[in-house]
Amino acid sequence: MIYFDNSATTKALPEVLDTYRKVSEDFFANPSSLHALGGKADEMLQSARHQIADLIGAKPSEIFFTSGGTEGDNWIIKGTAMAKRQFGKHLITTSIEHPAVINSMKQLEKLGFEVTYLPVDSRGFIHVEDLKAAIRKDTILVSVMGVNNEIGSKQPIAEIGDLLEAYPNIHFHVDAVQAIGKGLMAALRHPRVDFITFSGHKFHAPRGTGFIYAKEGRLIDPLLTGGGQEHDWRSGTENTPAIAAMAKALRLLLNDEDQKVAQQQAVRERIYQHVSQFDNVTMFSQLSDDFAPHVLCFAIEGVRGETTVHAFETHDIYISTTSACSSKKGTESSTLAAMHVRQNIATSAIRVSLDEHNTLAEADEFNAAFDAIYADFQKLNPVNRKETVRAI
Amino acid sequence: MQYSEIMVRYGELSTKGKNRQSFIGRLNGNVAKALHEYPGLTIRPKRDRLHIELNGEDADGVMNRLSQVFGIQSFSPSLAVEKDMTKVHEQVLALMNETVPEGSSYKVNTRRSDHDFALDTNAMNLDVGDFLSDARPDLVVKMKDPDFILRVEVRREAIFLSTTTIKGAGGLPVGTAGKAMLMLSGGIDSPVAGYYALKRGVEIEMVHFFSPPYTSDNALAKAKELTAKLAPYVGGIKFIQVPFTEVQEEVKAKVPEGYLMTVQRRMMLRLTEAIAQQRDGLAIFNGESVGQVASQTLESMAAINDVTTMPIIRPVATMDKNEIIAVAEDIDTYDLSIMPFEDCCTIFAPPAPKTRPKTDRARYYETKIDVDGLMQRALDGIKITEIKASDQFMNQATDLIAELL
Numbered sequence: 001m002i003y004f005d006n007s008a009t010t011k012a013l014p015e016v017l018d019t020y021r022k023v024s025e026d027f028f029a030n031p032s033s034l035h036a037l038g039g040k041a042d043e044m045l046q047s048a049r050h051q052i053a054d055l056i057g058a059k060p061s062e063i064f065f066t067s068g069g070t071e072g073d074n075w076i077i078k079g080t081a082m083a084k085r086q087f088g089k090h091l092i093t094t095s096i097e098h099p100a101v102i103n104s105m106k107q108l109e110k111l112g113f114e115v116t117y118l119p120v121d122s123r124g125f126i127h128v129e130d131l132k133a134a135i136r137k138d139t140i141l142v143s144v145m146g147v148n149n150e151i152g153s154k155q156p157i158a159e160i161g162d163l164l165e166a167y168p169n170i171h172f173h174v175d176a177v178q179a180i181g182k183g184l185m186a187a188l189r190h191p192r193v194d195f196i197t198f199s200g201h202k203f204h205a206p207r208g209t210g211f212i213y214a215k216e217g218r219l220i221d222p223l224l225t226g227g228g229q230e231h232d233w234r235s236g237t238e239n240t241p242a243i244a245a246m247a248k249a250l251r252l253l254l255n256d257e258d259q260k261v262a263q264q265q266a267v268r269e270r271i272y273q274h275v276s277q278f279d280n281v282t283m284f285s286q287l288s289d290d291f292a293p294h295v296l297c298f299a300i301e302g303v304r305g306e307t308t309v310h311a312f313e314t315h316d317i318y319i320s321t322t323s324a325c326s327s328k329k330g331t332e333s334s335t336l337a338a339m340h341v342r343q344n345i346a347t348s349a350i351r352v353s354l355d356e357h358n359t360l361a362e363a364d365e366f367n368a369a370f371d372a373i374y375a376d377f378q379k380l381n382p383v384n385r386k387e388t389v390r391a392i
Numbered sequence: 393m394q395y396s397e398i399m400v401r402y403g404e405l406s407t408k409g410k411n412r413q414s415f416i417g418r419l420n421g422n423v424a425k426a427l428h429e430y431p432g433l434t435i436r437p438k439r440d441r442l443h444i445e446l447n448g449e450d451a452d453g454v455m456n457r458l459s460q461v462f463g464i465q466s467f468s469p470s471l472a473v474e475k476d477m478t479k480v481h482e483q484v485l486a487l488m489n490e491t492v493p494e495g496s497s498y499k500v501n502t503r504r505s506d507h508d509f510a511l512d513t514n515a516m517n518l519d520v521g522d523f524l525s526d527a528r529p530d531l532v533v534k535m536k537d538p539d540f541i542l543r544v545e546v547r548r549e550a551i552f553l554s555t556t557t558i559k560g561a562g563g564l565p566v567g568t569a570g571k572a573m574l575m576l577s578g579g580i581d582s583p584v585a586g587y588y589a590l591k592r593g594v595e596i597e598m599v600h601f602f603s604p605p606y607t608s609d610n611a612l613a614k615a616k617e618l619t620a621k622l623a624p625y626v627g628g629i630k631f632i633q634v635p636f637t638e639v640q641e642e643v644k645a646k647v648p649e650g651y652l653m654t655v656q657r658r659m660m661l662r663l664t665e666a667i668a669q670q671r672d673g674l675a676i677f678n679g680e681s682v683g684q685v686a687s688q689t690l691e692s693m694a695a696i697n698d699v700t701t702m703p704i705i706r707p708v709a710t711m712d713k714n715e716i717i718a719v720a721e722d723i724d725t726y727d728l729s730i731m732p733f734e735d736c737c738t739i740f741a742p743p744a745p746k747t748r749p750k751t752d753r754a755r756y757y758e759t760k761i762d763v764d765g766l767m768q769r770a771l772d773g774i775k776i777t778e779i780k781a782s783d784q785f786m787n788q789a790t791d792l793i794a795e796l797l
Contacts, residue, residue: 019796026792034732039610040789047793247797 002317002362006202007149007178007295007353013204013249020206020245031238032229041240048240048247055250056196057189058213064230065243068210069177071223072197073100073143075234076173076212079220080141080195081108087169088138094118094126094155095338096148101175102334105143120338123286124153128163141171146179146188150322150335150351151284152295154184161190171195171218177202181253181356182292183261194218200242204355205249209242253356260356264293267354270363271296275370280377282345284336294355297322297336299348303377308350311376315369322349393490395451396472398458399545399554400442403465403562411568416442419463419565425627426457455558460624462591463568464560468543472550475509480544480551481523488528488542491555497534498555500524504546516544564593566626571595572675572705573632573668575660578615578735581679581708583622583725584716588707589677590625596677598629598779599664601636606740611733613785616777621725623781634663635773639766640740646760653687653745654754655761657696662763663770665700670771675703681716682709686745695749728786 003011012020027044029037046060053060066072081091093105095117105115116134118126131142142164144155157174164172173195176188181203188196195218200209214220214233226235253260269287275298276283284297300308305321312319322336336346352366402419420437423444427433430453434445444454451469458467473483492498502516511519520542524531545552574586576598589596600615612633619631639659647655664676680688687696697704708716720726784790 022796027789036610043787043789044793044796047790047797051797244796251797 002358002365004317004319004352004354004358004362004366006355006358007351008320009201009207010204010355012201012206012245013252016204016245016249016252017206019248020241023241023244027240027244031240032227044244045238045240048243051247052211052250055254056185056213059216061231062213062216064212064214064234065238066197066210066212066234067208067239068201069098069175069197069199070100072177072199072210072212073098073173073175074104075223076171076195076197076214076220077101077104077141077143078108079223080171080173081111081113082221083219084140084171085113088136088140089113090116090136090139091141091143092116092118092131092134092139093143094120094145096120096124096126096150096153096335097143097145098149098175098177099334101143101145120153120335122339124148124151124284124335124339125290126155128156128159131160132163135167135170139167139170141173143173143175145175145177146184147176147182147292147295148335149178149295150349151297151339152178152292152353153285154179154187154290154292157184157187157193158190161187161192164192171220173197178292178295180250181257181260182264182294183257184292185254185257195220200246200249203249203253205246206242209239209246211243211246261293263356264354264358267358267360267363268293268296268352270360271352271366271370274363274367278374280374282341282348284339284341284349294353296352296354297349299345299350300374300377301345301348303348305348305350308348308373308377311373312366312369315365315372317366317369319350319352322351393471393487394448395446395469397446397470397552398444398451398454398467399470399552400444400458400467400560401465402440402442403463403560404564412439415463415565415568418567419461422461422463422565422567422627423458426461426624427454429457430454457624458560459558460561461565462561462563462593462625463565465562466557466560468554468557470543470545470552470554472552475546475551477511477519480520480553481527483553484520484523484542484544485527487553487555488524488531492528492531492540494530495532496539497532498524498540498542499533499535499538500542500544502544502546506546506548509546511546516546520544561591561625563591566590566593567595569593569595570674571597571672572677573597573599573664573671573673575664575676575678576600576615576618577679578611578618578729578733579679580713580720580726580729581681581684581716583618583679583723583729584719585677585679585707586622587625587719587723587725589705590622594675594677595626596622596629597671597673598631599634599667600631601634601660601663602735603635603637603640606637606640607734610731610786611735614728614731614733615735616779616783616785618725618728619779620781620783620785621723621728623779623783628778628780631777631779632667633775633777634667634770636660636770639770642761642766644740647757649742650744650746651749651754651757652740652742654692654695654749655757656740657687657692658699658754658758659763659766661696661704662699663767665702666767666771667774668702675705676700677705677707679708680706681711681713684713686747689747691748691750692746695751695754698751698754731786 027041029041031042031045049060049063053063118130171194176196177199194215196213201207224235280301282299416437430449432447432449436443473480500517500520502513543554572594574596576582598619602612623629643655
């Protein structure tokens with residue numbers, strides 16, 4: 001089996017699941033309980049928080065645990081809207097965000113907020129000048145993803161941070177769900193970045209856990225109110241086993257990060273160099289430095305993405321159409337649409353997404369499968385089809 | 393940059409006349425204790441400075457520890473250079489390049505204890521300044537309030553260069569002011585009071601009252617952990633736990649509610665004084681702050697203070713709560729202090745304690761209890777432990793957690 005769908009989710013590592021199981025057994029008590037078992041669970045929780053804070057260069061008090069990327073995005077966007085509505089009702093994001101961001105914005109629009117969706121160029125990047133032009137006196141939030149989940153374009157976070165130095169009152173949120181462990185920590189931790197969303201299951205932690213970074217002094221309203229956990233910012237009994245497992249997964253992920261990034265780059269390059277030689281292939285991800293090392297998006301013209309995904313499946317290779325979240329709806333990729341890619345090509349797009357465990361041998365196997373699949377598909381090619389019709 | 397020594401400037405003790413030798417001796421001992429993890433160091437106390445030769449040990453680690461030692465005004469990591477002007481120039485440039493950013497202002501400040509060296513103070517200033525104006529033309533010389541002072545010390549053994557001066561903890565070397573007891577509850581204020589006592593050179597011993605089963609092991613562990621937070625300033629602190637259950641039960645049973653707190657506090661103070669006398673303590677420190685709670689109004693203080701003539705020193709008496717909290721955060725005791733465990737001060741707190749208790753009423757109610765017997769039994773049950781900086785009491789699962797994460 002070759003698993004090339006790591007941007008959809010990753011496989012939890014055995015040692016991470018080991019922690020999950022042991023913490024479930026030995027630290028099962030509610031961390032808020034006063035008794036010794038509760039104290040022990042709380043110690044685990046705070047140690048996990050400490051470790052995560054250290055790993056991303058933040059303070060423990062700046063880390064809040066969530067249920068994952070969708071909650072983090074929703075919380076920071078809506079929480080900012082609620083906390084800062086008296087200062088303004090304008091928010092800025094990009095037209096290529098994950099639905100967790102886009103649909104939070106849409107919900108706020110219904111409540112009377114205004115949202116600017118920044119365009120992207122044909123390569124999938126926003127331009128800082130567009131952002132600058134969009135900033136208004138009543139802008140309260142700029143929310144930009146670190147790495148696009150469909151094509152892997154790295155958005156100019158550091159440049160945006162530099163620009164926003166001149167606008168100290170605007171909250172700056174980075175959705176880093178696809179960016180963690182991909183050599184982007186320096187940009188993410190630009191001093192002007194106020195909030196960052198992370199999701200555990202994208203780096204080999206169990207599903208249903210994540211965290212946000214919220215810079216000291218920056219306030220958002222809670223989304224989940226209740227028993228006052230997480231300093232009253234995020235109520236709900238803490239998911240101690242998953243949080244501990246996530247802290248461990250993050251440590252493992254960031255260990256030798258450079259070497260892991262180089263490995264993914266090499267695998268991606270091997271596939272890129274192979275498939276880009278074919279006439280009917282359109283590449284959306286590039287090999288240049290402004291693309292993340294783990295995402296490769298391309299289309300085989302004339303073949304629907306779904307068909308290609310199933311074709312690879314017969315070779316025991318697992319990839320996806322552009323994003324798992326929209327793949328079942330059969331709609332074309334929103335990122336590719338924003339890049340003004342023609343619809344018939346966009347619906348053909350597929351995404352290969354890697355993790356640090358993928359190998360060059362797997363890339364070679366993928367390339368061999370690609371050759372077979374591509375040859376098969378040539379029967380469907382419009383040029384070939386025309387000839388068939390004429391022959392009849 | 394591999395520094396060769398840390399040069400330490402004494403704090404207030406430079407002005408202490410005849411006691412100077414004993415102050416320097418004590419500081420030397422405290423510094424050695426604080427740096428015991430670095431066996432390679434050579435510490436040389438001199439009349440006006442203390443020199444710590446690094447011999448390859450980690451300068452940052454050493455300086456980190458030094459910043460917690462009281463009695464130090466400031467210290468500078470220095471570079472030792474052979475007494476050869478070509479080598480001096482070489483090292484001056486290396487040091488300036490590493491520590492002084494482009495475009496900064498500076499001046500050269502030479503001290504000379506080796507009067508046989510060819511260049512005198514002025515000649516040295518001129519020579520080094522001259523050299524730098526060629527080697528680092530981006531720098532501006534400024535005599536008044538420059539960004540950096542390049543200190544050049546010509547000593548017998550070598551020439552020492554430094555550009556960085558780090559502020560020390562100030563105060564007096566711990567131990568030079570004698571010994572006292574600190575009444576440590578577990579709240580925010582008493583550890584801060586302890587910090588200030590240490591800062592003025594007082595060697596403190598912690599007196600902690602605990603009342604099982606009304607107070608939990610957690611409360612005791614918390615008080616010990618707080619002690620461990622203060623231990624780095626001294627090396628180690630004695631922790632004296634005093635069983636207080638019987639006193640509290642007896643007081644609760646015999647004394648009217650309005651005077652519960654006052655009489656309890658008088659008993660605590662009596663016990664602390666007795667312990668101080670046993671252990672050669674000269675004074676009692678506590679974390680009382682005027683008007684903060686019912687037991688800390690001036691009337692309450694007077695009614696409680698009535699039981700002793702030993703000096704009671706209240707370092708945070710006139711500080712606002714926010715000021716105390718700021719110090720507690722600085723010395724890293726705040727997060728511990730706010731952990732929610734009942735201590736013996738809160739456990740029998742009456743709903744409406746008297747804010748203006750009368751001393752004679754307190755004396756009268758005490759005739760209803762067996763003060764001497766209660767005290768004797770409490771003193772008999774005392775337990776004393778020595779707490780070190782590295783001791784841990786709160787987090788029992790640390791090793792297991794480290795393994796799992």
